[in-house]
Amino acid sequence: MPSVYNWQLGRGMRYPYEQASPKEQFAFVININRCIGCQTCTMACKSTWTFAKGQEHMWWTNVETKPYGGYPQHWDVQILDKLEQANPGEQRWTGTPNGNPKKPYGKFAGKNVFEVPHAVARGKQPNQVLGYLPPDEEWRFPNIYEDTPQHGESKPMEFGKGEELSGDKKHKAWFFYLARLCNHCSYPACLAACPRTAIYKRPEDGIVLIDQKECRGYRKCVEACPYKKSLYRGTTRTSEKCIGCYPRVEGKDPETGGSPMETRCMAACIGQVRMQGLVKVDKDNAWVEDRQNPLYYMVHVAKVALPLYPQLGTEPNGYYVPPRWVPLPYLEQMFGPGAKQAVERYRNPDRELLAVLQLYRRSNQIISRFEIKEGPKVYEAERNGKKYEMYDDTVIAFNRGGKEIFRTQVEEPVYIRPAKHQNSI
Ligand code: SF4
Numbered sequence: 001m002p003s004v005y006n007w008q009l010g011r012g013m014r015y016p017y018e019q020a021s022p023k024e025q026f027a028f029v030i031n032i033n034r035c036i037g038c039q040t041c042t043m044a045c046k047s048t049w050t051f052a053k054g055q056e057h058m059w060w061t062n063v064e065t066k067p068y069g070g071y072p073q074h075w076d077v078q079i080l081d082k083l084e085q086a087n088p089g090e091q092r093w094t095g096t097p098n099g100n101p102k103k104p105y106g107k108f109a110g111k112n113v114f115e116v117p118h119a120v121a122r123g124k125q126p127n128q129v130l131g132y133l134p135p136d137e138e139w140r141f142p143n144i145y146e147d148t149p150q151h152g153e154s155k156p157m158e159f160g161k162g163e164e165l166s167g168d169k170k171h172k173a174w175f176f177y178l179a180r181l182c183n184h185c186s187y188p189a190c191l192a193a194c195p196r197t198a199i200y201k202r203p204e205d206g207i208v209l210i211d212q213k214e215c216r217g218y219r220k221c222v223e224a225c226p227y228k229k230s231l232y233r234g235t236t237r238t239s240e241k242c243i244g245c246y247p248r249v250e251g252k253d254p255e256t257g258g259s260p261m262e263t264r265c266m267a268a269c270i271g272q273v274r275m276q277g278l279v280k281v282d283k284d285n286a287w288v289e290d291r292q293n294p295l296y297y298m299v300h301v302a303k304v305a306l307p308l309y310p311q312l313g314t315e316p317n318g319y320y321v322p323p324r325w326v327p328l329p330y331l332e333q334m335f336g337p338g339a340k341q342a343v344e345r346y347r348n349p350d351r352e353l354l355a356v357l358q359l360y361r362r363s364n365q366i367i368s369r370f371e372i373k374e375g376p377k378v379y380e381a382e383r384n385g386k387k388y389e390m391y392d393d394t395v396i397a398f399n400r401g402g403k404e405i406f407r408t409q410v411e412e413p414v415y416i417r418p419a420k421h422q423n424s425i
């Protein structure tokens, strides 16, 4: 059985195919702290790709309220529970988050969805992937438990003395919106499980697609995807999934004049919380250093964005800035051991991070590189017992061709309408 390297787990792992990597990898960073749960992203995808007969239940991207919501229902609890039952008490991380891009979160010492079937096979031919097929009723409610909070004694995130934001400790109820789509994983479980090799990962951008001519609707991908982002369509008897809006990523949309364009769900985001891009990876699928790429910066330099359930083992390429008001054990279960550091960093952003966060949704083009032009100090205060300074820096975004797409400032400019235009539109 070939072994591949999973940098999110900090170790090699079992996978049914040889190590391979795309030229560039489709990835995205969603800032949960600012998502308002408006579902504009959900509807942008739906109205573009899944409006046909037989696709009524298909939500390639959806926004669910955590901890109780899920589409299908309890998808994450169910797969985590299966892994725990197969490897009781051993699903843990060792080491500490560090600066090594080949193992930034330490090492996952437990077993993932590719490893459990082999561990429990006992001489029989194992399945390629641990999974389950949700029954129809679990797909019925795309937004069940919307805005339902968790109550109880769970303590909010614990920080050092004097580091709490005022009010943090008063809230015992919490929820947050988790916007999800296919993670175009580096080691897709859907692809590993397909007996007809109908699923492939594009060598140019790592987008994972199902060949509709080859698919016979066995639903092995639906069963295997731990994120449940491959869906079955009864009218065609094939499975379908997010296609990463590949014509846009290829630069086919006339709006960008040939330059890669962000997907529909990213571009439509009202809350300005979704950023999608392309990152360079090495032969192990670890990200090649590219400090001025905003995605690389947020994941590997600022370490403010983390993969969703990295312990499942597919090396998902969807990253999230974790919500700062949620109990740490929950965040660590969902995003791995880097959660505390990520929240601390987001709560106390330095000058560079604050500027990079302004890049969200100023353009539909994929940002390949950013530059920062320093501006004057505009604010100074004491926050969490520390001195805090804010600068009105300008951040400039460039597309793949090196052309400036836009520039924007940390402090939003104020324009005063001349008196002669008052009461006019
Ligand atoms: S999220 Fe699921 S459907 Fe998407 S690539 Fe990963 S395993 Fe496949």
Ligand code: SF4
Pocket: 044, 045, 046, 049, 060, 061, 181, 182, 241, 242, 243, 244, 245, 263, 264, 265, 266
């Ligand atoms: S990337 Fe495109 S196809 Fe995929 S969920 Fe977003 S809008 Fe839908």
Ligand code: SF4
Pocket: 034, 035, 036, 037, 038, 039, 040, 041, 042, 063, 177, 179, 268, 269, 270, 271, 272, 273, 274
């Ligand atoms: S459009 Fe943006 S803000 Fe609205 S639900 Fe989607 S991710 Fe959240």
